[in-house]
Amino acid sequence: MVTGELKSKIDRLWDAFWTGGMSNPLTIIEQITYLLFIRRLDDVHTLRDKQAKYGKVVGSPLFGPDQQHLRWHQLRNLDAQTLHRTLDQEVFPFLRNLGNESSTYSDHMANARLEINAEKAGILTRVVDLVNSIPMDNRDTNGDIYEYMLSKLSTAGQNGQFRTPRHIIQTMVAMMDPKPGDRVIDPACGTAGFLVAASEHVREHHGEALMRQDAQRQFHEDMFHGYDFDSTMLRIGSMNMMMHGVESPDIRYRDSLSEGAIGETDEFSLVLANPPFAGSLDYESVSKDLLSVVKTKKTELLFLALFLRLLEPGGRAAVIVPDGVLFGSSKAHKDLRKALVENQRLDAVVKLPSGVFKPYAGVSTAILFFTKTNAQTGGAGATDEVWFYDVQADGFSLDDKRTPLLDEDKLGPVREELSAQEHAKNNLPDIVRRWSQREAERDRARTEQSFVVPRTEIAENDYDLSINRYKEIVFEEEDHQDPLEIIAELEKLDEEIRQGLADLKEMLK
Numbered sequence: 001m002v003t004g005e006l007k008s009k010i011d012r013l014w015d016a017f018w019t020g021g022m023s024n025p026l027t028i029i030e031q032i033t034y035l036l037f038i039r040r041l042d043d044v045h046t047l048r049d050k051q052a053k054y055g056k057v058v059g060s061p062l063f064g065p066d067q068q069h070l071r072w073h074q075l076r077n078l079d080a081q082t083l084h085r086t087l088d089q090e091v092f093p094f095l096r097n098l099g100n101e102s103s104t105y106s107d108h109m110a111n112a113r114l115e116i117n118a119e120k121a122g123i124l125t126r127v128v129d130l131v132n133s134i135p136m137d138n139r140d141t142n143g144d145i146y147e148y149m150l151s152k153l154s155t156a157g158q159n160g161q162f163r164t165p166r167h168i169i170q171t172m173v174a175m176m177d178p179k180p181g182d183r184v185i186d187p188a189c190g191t192a193g194f195l196v197a198a199s200e201h202v203r204e205h206h207g208e209a210l211m212r213q214d215a216q217r218q219f220h221e222d223m224f225h226g227y228d229f230d231s232t233m234l235r236i237g238s239m240n241m242m243m244h245g246v247e248s249p250d251i252r253y254r255d256s257l258s259e260g261a262i263g264e265t266d267e268f269s270l271v272l273a274n275p276p277f278a279g280s281l282d283y284e285s286v287s288k289d290l291l292s293v294v295k296t297k298k299t300e301l302l303f304l305a306l307f308l309r310l311l312e313p314g315g316r317a318a319v320i321v322p323d324g325v326l327f328g329s330s331k332a333h334k335d336l337r338k339a340l341v342e343n344q345r346l347d348a349v350v351k352l353p354s355g356v357f358k359p360y361a362g363v364s365t366a367i368l369f370f371t372k373t374n375a376q377t378g379g380a381g382a383t384d385e386v387w388f389y390d391v392q393a394d395g396f397s398l399d400d401k402r403t404p405l406l407d408e409d410k411l412g413p414v415r416e417e418l419s420a421q422e423h424a425k426n427n428l429p430d431i432v433r434r435w436s437q438r439e440a441e442r443d444r445a446r447t448e449q450s451f452v453v454p455r456t457e458i459a460e461n462d463y464d465l466s467i468n469r470y471k472e473i474v475f476e477e478e479d480h481q482d483p484l485e486i487i488a489e490l491e492k493l494d495e496e497i498r499q500g501l502a503d504l505k506e507m508l509k
Helices: 004-019 025-053 065-070 080-096 118-133 141-150 166-176 193-205 213-221 231-243 299-310 331-342 428-435 438-443 455-460 483-508
Strands: 184-186 224-228 250-253 268-273 311-322 345-351 365-371 385-390 450-454
Touching (some): 004 118, 025 231, 166 268, 166 311, 193 268, 331 455, 385 438, 428 438
Parallel strands (some): 184 224, 224 250, 268 311
Antiparallel strands (some): 385 450
16 A cells, blocks of 8 residues: 555645646546656666676667667656657657567557646656656555555546455465466456566566576467456556566457457466456346356356356466355356356355455455366366355455554565464465465364365355355353342442441541
8 A cells, every 4th residue: 555655755746747737537647657667667677787797688678779868767857848858759659669569568558648738848847756756666566556546536446446455466376376388367457466466476486487488488478368448457557567577468458248258268277357346237238158158237247257268178267256246146146156166166265354445445355266177067077165264354454544464574475474463464374375285174173264165065055155154153151140149249239338328427427
């Protein structure tokens, strides 16, 4: 979350654009993101230069010999008019043509342009100074800034355009463990947070495999796929991926629910997503492919049907759903849950606290983990048992402030095992550890935070997937005193008080 001094800087930056006559909040977000991107490109170029000196090639230089004057450290020293002219006539055309021919980046950036008028170039220098003062040590600072800026939109949290908290994304990615050769898709990618986290995970945990030329090409050109129907999200998502070193991600325009899995059935090995829960759609606007899987207007159910269509046999998914998916009583809800349990392999249900998405939304959610097997009902490949985990703390307060409860190195799915006191404030490391040792979970009692439920029991409960259906609560026996004894004690005390008052009166005579 953006707090303190950084929040103040973003507020001043936002006010500068307002002063410059820019009233559309999404336009302000885009302009700030462009400037942060330009600054980040300079940092990436510098890093690649240093790595090249040590013989480590991680990508070609971003700026050619004749483009050095377009780098951020040069731009921020220009006078107002020269800065405006250079940005407008050289830097933004450079941004529009930055991606290679096979990249979708250039399509999304085709309309990228500077929105500050030349007459107000003085405001531009102030804006550049403020952007330069923003700390960029953390590579996902851009996402945090964007999250805070979205809170200024009246539509934030209503149309699904708010970021999934980074620590929740990291937990899901750690549990799925994407590897070179995977084809990862997020059909509602927004700013590409899941794809960025997956790319970081692959680099950190499977770096040696990426040394092969074929693996590196697949990583840059065919591993990461994202769809969205908001052009602003596509531009920001493309910039986010490029800033994190993925040269040609497949980030493209698509209304996933209208077009379904056209031409891409059984294509991907991993789905990571938190699709928007926007209520209901008209049947006419929904892909017939999806309606053939589940007859519903509910977007959360349609997205689950889409995930199943996109995944190849053996493909896996980790997706966030609203609680209603777990226990909804409509025919569509029950049919889809039954299909996940009987015809696919539902691996886990991880219940999240209701405050995870505050301050943007207070909706209760869970993460579903499943594998596409296309099994005959109840046959080989169907679910044997489902692992449940009840997350009670994610490392932050569950109010609108979302204050960190631990030091930064103890937040998120850290590798080290936390103490009992730390675990009570952050369950995420425990989730990842227990997920990797699920065989031992069969012996855990239903009173524990995590446990396993067999398929037959879930079927007997009408495929209800809410954890409270199966969790056992231990009640401590209370030994209550007999009411007559309590009355007798009160009468005794009352008599003692009366006697004390009588003695006091005698003393005062």
